[in-house]
Amino acid sequence: MATTLTINGEPKSFxxxxxxxxxxxxxxxxxMTGTKFGCGIAQCGACTVHIDGKPVRSxxxxxxxxxxxxxxxxxxxxxxxSGAKVQKAWLDLEVIQCGYCQPGQIMxxxxxxxxTSNPDDSDIDAAMAGNICRCGTYVRIRAAIKxxxxxxxx
Amino acid sequence: xxxxxxxxLAEKISGDVxxxxxxxxxxxxxxxxxxxxxxxxxxxxxxxxxxDATEGKFAPNAFIRIDxxxxxxxxxxxxxxxxxxxxxxxxILAEELDADFPHVxxxxxxxxxxxxxxxxxxxxxTGNSNSIRAWWTQLRKGGAxxxxxxxxxxxxxxxxxxxxxxxxxxxxxxxxxxxxxSYGELAQAAGSQTPPQxxxxxxxxxxxxxxxxxxxxxxxNKANGKAVYGIDAILPGMKFATVAACPVFGGKVGKVxxxxxxxxxxxxxxxxxxxxxxxxxxxxxxxxKGLDALVIDWNEGPNAHISSKDIWxxxxxxxxxxxxxxxxxxxxxxxxxxxxxxxASYELPFLAHAPMEPVNATVHVTPSSCEIxxxxxxxxxxxxxxAKAAGLPVEKVTVNNHLLGGGFGRKLEPDMVVxxxxxxxxxxxxxxxxxxxxxxxQHDVYRPVYRDTISATLSxxxxxxxxxxxxxxxxxxxWLPPAFQKGVDIDxxxxxVDAPYDIPNLHxxxxxxxxxxxxxxxxxxxxxNNNVFAIxxxxxxxxxxxxxxxxxxxxxxxxxNPRLLAxxxxxxxxxxxxxxxxxxxxxGVSVQPSFGSFIATVVEAEVDxxxxxxxxxxxxxxxxxxxVNPDTIMAQLEGGLIFGLTAALYGEITIDxxxxxxxxxxxxxxxxxxxxxKIEVHVIKSGEAPGGIGETGVTAGPPALRNAIYAxxxxxxxxxxxxxxxxxxxxxx
Numbered sequence: 001m002a003t004t005l006t007i008n009g010e011p012k013s014f015x016x017x018x019x020x021x022x023x024x025x026x027x028x029x030x031x032m033t034g035t036k037f038g039c040g041i042a043q044c045g046a047c048t049v050h051i052d053g054k055p056v057r058s059x060x061x062x063x064x065x066x067x068x069x070x071x072x073x074x075x076x077x078x079x080x081x082s083g084a085k086v087q088k089a090w091l092d093l094e095v096i097q098c099g100y101c102q103p104g105q106i107m108x109x110x111x112x113x114x115x116t117s118n119p120d121d122s123d124i125d126a127a128m129a130g131n132i133c134r135c136g137t138y139v140r141i142r143a144a145i146k147x148x149x150x151x152x153x154x
Numbered sequence: 155x156x157x158x159x160x161x162x163l164a165e166k167i168s169g170d171v172x173x174x175x176x177x178x179x180x181x182x183x184x185x186x187x188x189x190x191x192x193x194x195x196x197x198x199x200x201x202x203x204x205x206d207a208t209e210g211k212f213a214p215n216a217f218i219r220i221d222x223x224x225x226x227x228x229x230x231x232x233x234x235x236x237x238x239x240x241x242x243x244x245x246i247l248a249e250e251l252d253a254d255f256p257h258v259x260x261x262x263x264x265x266x267x268x269x270x271x272x273x274x275x276x277x278x279x280t281g282n283s284n285s286i287r288a289w290w291t292q293l294r295k296g297g298a299x300x301x302x303x304x305x306x307x308x309x310x311x312x313x314x315x316x317x318x319x320x321x322x323x324x325x326x327x328x329x330x331x332x333x334x335x336s337y338g339e340l341a342q343a344a345g346s347q348t349p350p351q352x353x354x355x356x357x358x359x360x361x362x363x364x365x366x367x368x369x370x371x372x373x374x375n376k377a378n379g380k381a382v383y384g385i386d387a388i389l390p391g392m393k394f395a396t397v398a399a400c401p402v403f404g405g406k407v408g409k410v411x412x413x414x415x416x417x418x419x420x421x422x423x424x425x426x427x428x429x430x431x432x433x434x435x436x437x438x439x440x441x442x443k444g445l446d447a448l449v450i451d452w453n454e455g456p457n458a459h460i461s462s463k464d465i466w467x468x469x470x471x472x473x474x475x476x477x478x479x480x481x482x483x484x485x486x487x488x489x490x491x492x493x494x495x496x497x498a499s500y501e502l503p504f505l506a507h508a509p510m511e512p513v514n515a516t517v518h519v520t521p522s523s524c525e526i527x528x529x530x531x532x533x534x535x536x537x538x539x540x541a542k543a544a545g546l547p548v549e550k551v552t553v554n555n556h557l558l559g560g561g562f563g564r565k566l567e568p569d570m571v572v573x574x575x576x577x578x579x580x581x582x583x584x585x586x587x588x589x590x591x592x593x594x595x596q597h598d599v600y601r602p603v604y605r606d607t608i609s610a611t612l613s614x615x616x617x618x619x620x621x622x623x624x625x626x627x628x629x630x631x632x633w634l635p636p637a638f639q640k641g642v643d644i645d646x647x648x649x650x651v652d653a654p655y656d657i658p659n660l661h662x663x664x665x666x667x668x669x670x671x672x673x674x675x676x677x678x679x680x681x682x683n684n685n686v687f688a689i690x691x692x693x694x695x696x697x698x699x700x701x702x703x704x705x706x707x708x709x710x711x712x713x714x715n716p717r718l719l720a721x722x723x724x725x726x727x728x729x730x731x732x733x734x735x736x737x738x739x740x741x742g743v744s745v746q747p748s749f750g751s752f753i754a755t756v757v758e759a760e761v762d763x764x765x766x767x768x769x770x771x772x773x774x775x776x777x778x779x780x781x782v783n784p785d786t787i788m789a790q791l792e793g794g795l796i797f798g799l800t801a802a803l804y805g806e807i808t809i810d811x812x813x814x815x816x817x818x819x820x821x822x823x824x825x826x827x828x829x830x831x832k833i834e835v836h837v838i839k840s841g842e843a844p845g846g847i848g849e850t851g852v853t854a855g856p857p858a859l860r861n862a863i864y865a866x867x868x869x870x871x872x873x874x875x876x877x878x879x880x881x882x883x884x885x886x887x
Contacts, residue, residue: 017419020439028394028437033386034379036559037438038510039591043819046510074379087377094369094785097793098236099376100383100510100559125828132819134510134560135236136796138830140789 005066007032008076018064022056023047025063026073034074034103038132045131048104048111049073053080055111057130074103082113082148089148097135105131109145118149212341214300214349216269217247217293224324224338226251227259231270231278232285233531234372235509235561236793237848238786239285241370243293245782246286249363250297250356253337254324260371262555265533275634278533281566281676283749283846286782290844298353300344307343308335322362358780358841367785372557384529384556387516389584393422395577396441396588399430399597400452402812403460403671407431408451415447424448425580432577438588457671457812465603465669465809466501473499473605473625477663478641481651489619489659493611496699500608500688501873504669504807505601505677506814506822511559512594513570516586517578519544524551524575525584529558531565539568543575562797563676566633567599595822596814600807601677602627603669604646606688615700616711620657622650624685625665627674641666648681649748649853653689654718655711672809678797679852682748687874690744690857694864704743704861705731718747721775721838722754728836729756729773738762739770742861744854749846751778755795757858758831761866765882767803767859769831774854776835779842787847788835794851795833800825802856806875 004013007030014029026032026049035058038046042057049058050072077083086109089095096102105128112119112127119127124145133141212220219227228247234240240260248255263270263278270278274288301321308326309316312333320327324337337344358364375381400406410431412424420440425432433444515528517540524544530536533553541548558565574587589597604626611619630645631638638644642664650662668674677683697707705726712719722745725731731741739760746753758771774791781787804823808815816822860871867881879885 016437017439020437024437024439027386028439031388032379033382033388036510037385037512037588039819040442041591041818041820044510078378090377091369091373094373094789096370096373096376097238097789098510098558098560099373099381102376103379106377128827130826132510132824132826134508134562134797134824136793136800136825136830137789138796138825138827139792139833141827142830 003063005063005071006068007071008073008079009070016063019062021059022049022061022063022066022071023058026058032073032075036100036103038101038104043132044101044104045108046101046104048107048131050077050107050111053111053114055108074107077107077110080110080114083110085148085151086110086113086144089144093140093144093147095137095140095144097137101131101133105133105141109141109148112145113149119145210342212300212304212337212344214303214344215296217296218251218300220337220341222338222341224254224336225259226253226257226324226337227261229261229263231263231289232272233262233280233529233555233558233561235280235529235531235558235565237790238370238783239280240372241368242286242782242786243289244371245363245368246290246293247297249361250294251301252321252323255363255368258371263533265537265553267534270533277535279566280531280561281563282680283848283850286844287750287846294355295353298355299349302350302353303344303347304337304340306347307340311335311343364780364782365784368783370786381557383511383559384516384527385511385514385559385588387527387556387586389516389518389527392516392584392586393434393436393581394438394441394586394588395425395432395434395581396438396445396590397430397432397573397577397593398445398448398450399593400454401596402452402454402458403673404457405429405452405454405812408453410451411449414449415444418443418447423581425577427576430573432587434577434581434585442590454812460670460672460812461810462808465672469603469605469625469667469669472665472667473607473623475665477623477625477665479661480642480647480664481660481662484659486619486621486659486661490609490611490621492618493613494699495609495611496696497607497609498692498695498872500606500691502604502684502687503805503874504603504672504809505801505805506595506598506807506816507562507564507677508595508822508824509558509560509562509564512589512591513564514586514588515571515574516584517571517574518584519575519578522546522550525554526552526571526575527554527556528571529556529565530568530571531558531561532568536568536571539572540575543572544579562678563680564598566676569599591819592817595817599673599675601683602629602674604684606684608688608692610692610696612696612700615702615707617655617657617696619659620653621661622653622689623663623665624650625667626684627668628666629674629676631666633675645676645681646684648685649746650685650689652747654715654745654747655708656713657711671812679849682746682849682853683798683856686744686746686748686853687857687860690746691860691872694742694861695870703732708743708745712745715747715752717752717777717840717842718745718754721745721752721777724775724836724838725754725756725773728775728834729758729771731756738866740862740865740867742858742863742865744857744861746850746853748853749850751776751845751847751850753850753854755854755858757855757862759859759862759866761863761881763883765878765880765885767863767876767878769799769829769859771831772833772855772858774835774851775838776850777838777840777842778845778847778850779840780844781837781840782844784837787837790847791835791851792833794849795855796825796830798852798855799859802859802874802876804875
């Protein structure tokens with residue numbers, strides 16, 4: 001059964017069962033491997049994407065539930081103002097180590113900035129506590145979100 | 155700001171590298187390495203061979219290729235798993251090569267011990283925080299030798315003395331005449347130059363790259379989803395599989411009822427091996443649903459009764475025995491008979507690695523070949539183990555390495571690749587085998603349980619006698635048998651035989667005690683994780699017995715360790731040590747000379763009434779010798795401290811009925827951003843040879859936290875992870 005989704009502004013058609021999580025559609029059907037598999041139970045946030053700009057764990061989101069809402073992934077988030085700011089701050093502050101969790105971190109941070117232009121520490125805690133980083137880049141993630149919000153240059 | 159325009163990290167290595175080799179042979183020795191391996195006979199780097207210029211590409215050694223357009227490609231002998239080593243290696247090569255650093259391209263090395271064998275291990279291994287320490291001199295010589303050949307080629311063309319030429323940013327310059335030739339223009343001619351026998355290295359004062367906080371080359375593509383990890387490999391016609399191993403260690407597959415699984419759309423095949431079952435499908439979802447639908451009867455075998463309780467009982471009993479002597483100085487009997495004595499024992503749990511990228515491998519087996527796409531810390535071992543599993547000669551096995559989504563020692567094991575090869579042998583075409591997080595955690599190769607028993611005596615506020623015994627699994631005996639000698643696991647006693655303090659009578663023993671059935675392996679921080687925790691925890695208990703401040707007590711015994719003393723003094727100043735704190739808030743300190751870096755750390759933490767621990771602040775001061783990239787040093791310490799503190803607060807794998815009880819991040823917890831304190835890292839300027847940094851923060855955090863809790867509550871915790879029930883209000887250990 002062919003399904004069409006709008007992903008990063010482009011229509012994508014594919015065959016997949018409706019109960020298949022969006023994560024596996026992206027990675028294994030469409031070959032968009034930027035979105036990562038970390039736990040499969042929405043505990044780590046590595047698979048975070050945006051649905052209509054809101055952060056969602058794609059490992060537990062059945063593709064059939066997406067319907068006609070806009071999907072944004074790490075491959076496309078740089079085209080949004082908050083995504084571009086976050087990506088730049090991530091590199092300016094050299095947040096990234098192994099990088100495997102960072103697509104999810106960046107998607108969560110971009111959604112935060114999209115909703116809250118000047119987040120404080122508790123906003124950052126609330127938005128980012130669902131994303132695990134095993135390399136422990138949290139200190140720089142917090143600093144980078146603040147930098148992205150303020151537009152300050154490093 | 156320097157940024158790589160283009161960093162290609164997923165391309166296959168092309169061309170015949172076997173004819174190219176290092177300009178220099180032999181071990182870059184003479185500096186402290188945490189391991190002192192007697193292994194040089196295993197696979198020394200090949201001696202000097204003529205350089206190569208196939209297709210006009212200048213390839214003076216195993217690491218450097220310059221084509222006629224001037225593109226410089228650097229081949230990475232160590233793997234990138236987040237520690238920033240690709241950038242550091244590129245900086246070292248580019249420094250001596252005078253390359254155009256922002257525009258270099260990096261490639262993963264293919265499996266080849268002779269060309270890319272880590273000089274300490276004699277094997278192509280990334281671990282033990284020794285990449286920069288082990289390769290420092292060789293990489294510099296590789297870069298300098300290539301530069302010399304480019305300069306010679308230019309001088310020849312200009313008919314001038316090579317000494318009158320300089321090089322910078324990928325060009326040779328003849329200052330007198332103002333002439334310039336790019337490395338691309340010189341590539342062909344440089345290939346026919348004779349490599350210099352003994353090339354001069356730069357004076358560190360002349361470094362233009364080393365020592366600067368340059369931007370990492372691997373991170374731009376990690377921020378936009380383009381970076382390719384092993385799990386991201388995509389091949390035409392590829393299928394997807396996931397596996398279930400017998401939940402009981404060593405158990406076998408009994409009966410498999412696959413009737414329901416076969417009905418699931420997208421399921422292609424059920425592969426039943428003796429110890430695991432794989433479901434192959436059109437995508438991971440089909441494979442996972444198929445696996446869930448299988449009804450498997452396991453033959454659990456003889457390990458089905460094993461529990462953590464029994465493992466600890468056996469380890470405690472083993473630790474009462476005499477061990478193999480790892481080090482003995484002075485007269486321990488006399489030392490322990492002098493002054494006030496304190497005895498204690500410390501215990502550390504099994505730990506899983508849980509890299510964010512679950513273990514995986516993509517494999518294509520044909521009757522005459524086996525090709526692998528994965529991310530591994532052990533390229534050549536993966537190749538040879540895959541060859542055995544495939545039943546093919548080793549030269550028929552191709553390994554394509556990738557960026558690693560975390561390693562932490564998990565990818566020092568080939569088991570996931572071997573399993574994937576066994577599955578792939580029964581599949582037409584390539585198959586990507588991905589472990590679920592549950593399988594990843596329940597079939598890891600675990601950091602062993604350890605028990606450390608210490609006795610020491612104090613006289614006039616100083617240690618007179620010190621007997622230290624480590625009991626636990628000998629990972630080295632399995633992983634690198636030639637290094638296991640006289641019953642001593644050199645990793646298990648690392649940081650114990652070289653404890654930093656002035657102790658006149660010191661005796662260190664090791665008791666090999668293997669837990670039944672539970673596989674054990676290296677875990678970020680390796681032996682020092684255990685020993686630094688025990689030693690530094692015990693030092694605080696001794697300080698209290700001596701009536702001294704923990705930092706003053708340590709200062710008095712660091713006479714032979716001026717670098718560590720300087721780090722301790724700096725962190726005391728920066729952390730606000732000694733300033734008053736509210737009730738149930740404490741500061742704790744740890745020092746360590748591990749991995750060739752000298753680090754002192756202060757943790758400030760609060761223990762609430764329920765015994766929950768809140769991290770307030772962490773300060774570290776480190777002398778890691780020449781800091782190739784100071785920003786990477788800071789990042790590794792920030793992250794390493796969090797990695798270690800995570801283990802101290804939460805890390806424990808327990809066994810019941812022969813199986814691991816934890817399964818995912820809900821019960822094998824990680825620190826999250828809302829729990830992370832302010833972390834300050836102070837890097838001390840040094841001209842000494844570089845030390846290791848990937849693991850130093852990991853080992854520093856837990857004892858400093860434990861000592862902060864000791865200061866806050868008075869409770870001397872002697873076991874990790876931290877038991878909240880012992881430090882809640884109203885409880886005393």
